[in-house]
Amino acid sequence: MNFTPLNIILIGIAGLLGVGFYGLLITRNLIKVVMMLQILIKAVVLALVFAGKLSGNLGLGQSAAATVIVADTIVAVVGLALAVQVRRRFGTLDVPKISTLKG
Amino acid sequence: MTLLTFIGMIxxxxxxxxxxYLSGRLGMHETTLHRRSYLVRGLALLAILLAWIPFVLSVxxxxxGGTQEFNIEAIWLRVDGISLLTAAMILTLGTLVILFSGPYMAGEVGEEKYYAxxxxxxxxxxxxxxAGDLFNLWVWFEGMAISSYLLVAFYREQAASLEAGMKYLVQSATGSVMVLMGIALVLANAGTLDMPGIREAVSGSDVNRLALLGAGALFIIGFGVKVAIVPLHTWLPDAHSQAPSGISAMLSGxxxxxxxxxxxxxxxxxxxxxLxxxxxxMAFGALNMLYGNLLALRQTVVKRMLAYSSLSxxxxxxxxLGIALYSGMELGAQGAFFHLFNHMLMKGLAFLSVGALIYGLFLQNDSHASLxxxxxxxxxxxxxxxxxxxxIAVLGLGGLPPLAGFMSKWQIFVAGFQTQNTWIIALMVFMALNSVLSLAYYAPLVNMMYRKSPSAQVLAGKQLSLAIVLPLAVMMFAVIILGFAPQLMDWVTVPAAQILITMFGQ
Structure with missing residues (x-):
């Protein structure tokens, strides 16, 4: 595999997705969970622009990417706000310790 | 119909x-707190009632005139059978939930945020x-998801609600990443995001079929988190049982x-x-039925049991829907869409009546215990x-004739037998057995309610107000009437089924 610019972007997308999913699986801290979601979204933003470039409709890909950035900032804000409340009620951000609902 | 009349719905x-939200924040004096609550409730109810006008005009x-299409610049909106069916479901349940929430949420901190x-x-x-194009579909979807995270975690004083909200957020956000990857794959292959445009662009022979199949798989996983297809369902019982009852009804319905x-x-x-x-x-349907029923059997909390029954x-x-897509038969889709509507009515009714009991037994005694x-x-x-x-709600859900749930299950059943396919007929028998199995957890509920000796909680219970009882009565009559006259919904389920078959046409 030669390192053309397109290939490098493809590797970047795959790498970000890999890091994000791996992190989501192993992390025990709620703030880090939200960070991992953000890393996944960065992969998606890159993928959308890349897809626009590949199909020759760069404008569409870029506008989609910009919208994703806005929408996902809101998700991050809500996620962090919930994490703050969790810290207040449970006194911890450790995921296994806040798991009370079962069955 | 012009764009203006239709767009009012949204x-x-x-x-x-x-x-x-703003009206709830005006005048911060303690003395006006009570009146402000009425203002917020009234405005919310007025807004949803106004939204019925464009809906009726669109219908x-x-x-x-059949299916209509509108665009605002590059944003395409389509009014077809499926959108009208969904809008009818949302407006019906939305109106009743807002009415119900009036007394239920009265005096809660952040009541105005709830209605907003x-x-x-x-x-x-x-x-x-x-939505008429793929990316806007995602934007609406994400907006809906964000507002539902906040509603699930509404009781932020309670640890369990926060936990449910956080679980829901993480799973749903991961699902939406999958959907976006799917959209990127489609965009890379088709060069457009307009739905009919994509179909045209990728129907040639030189497209990468594997990439399209991958995109489809990503859509199924991504949206599947929200639909609660079985391995992806773990957020559902927590979110449904911890949200305020009106929101449980909205989520499940x-x-x-x-x-x-x-x-x-x-x-x-x-x-x-x-194909x-x-x-x-069909495979996921069978899995969902069995898993939902088996787990509902062992629940002790009523709302959690109802949440698992949503899975089935x-x-x-x-x-x-699987029968319709596999065999191209409209009847299967018609039954599925009818069941979609009936499930909204019956599960909405079940959650709202459980909510009414929670209101009478616990909330008015300042307790947030689960029923x-x-x-x-x-x-x-x-x-x-x-x-x-x-x-009536649980018996309808269990599929007892002559209630609404029986009629829609029967339509699916008949459609399955008409395919003449041995596997599908076996699945239909499996579905009928599951329906009987579900009575094993619905019937004890009815039995328990009609016992002679009331529990201590019931004896300490308070009276219910009219705004709580009225939505229950309306939905109860709807469930019974649709059971006797299922053809009342044909005006929308038939076009919805037709459009589904056309959408997926070869």
């Missing part, structure tokens, strides 16, 4: 959402049902169904895979109407 709830135009988010969610869901509509719309842009989607839907009902709906099945003992003596409503 715009009125969305615009009124910040207005309701009129649809019945005479609820209205926003209603507007966004109707928008999602009408429309949000998961709207996720299914989004999944269907997204899958419909990839031509030539209908695979059909088989997959999604299973019936998936089965009907156990044993607490229901003897409720019929103190709350005869609520007990009757809950009984």
């Amino acid at each position: 715009v009125i709830p969305l615009v009124s959402s910040p207005l309701v 009129q135009t649809f019945l005479t 988010m609820l209205l926003a969610m209603i507007g966004l869901m109707i928008g999602l049902a009408c 429309v949000v998961i169904e709207v996720g299914l509509i989004a999944m269907l719309r997204a899958l419909s842009v990839l031509p030539g895979f209908s 695979s989607w059909g088989v997959l839907f 009902h999604i299973g019936y709906i998936l089965l009907g 156990k099945i044993t607490d229901l003992a003897g409720t019929a003596q103190k709350y005869p109407l609520v007990a009757l409503a809950l009984s």
